[in-house]
Amino acid sequence: MGTKRSKHIDLRYHYTRETAALGIITIDGVSSLEIAADGFTKILNSDGFNRFLRYHFSFGESSLYNLFVL
Structure with a gap:
């Protein structure tokens, strides 16, 4: 999971990845x-x-x- 200081980054990354996998959001390059x-x-x-x-x-x-x- 990482250190306590980077835990919030891990949570945000996994949340974003999961919502993209569910089709709730799409991630596009700009x-x-x-x-x-x-x-x-x-x-x-x-x-x-x-x-x-x-x-x-x-x-x-x-x-x-x-x-x-x-």
Whole structure:
């Protein structure tokens, strides 16, 4: 089971695994582009940041220009 300090992790893991096995929940992978927090917590180059803005905020190229230049 692990140590007393990690018991809560074991319980959460087993609960999640059991509910997924019963079909109560589904576990899907998510691409990094779809995780909204990544744009605020990871270092992105300008292309990555522009992709982040377009994906999450539906900015077009002209909107990006107005947002950062004007």
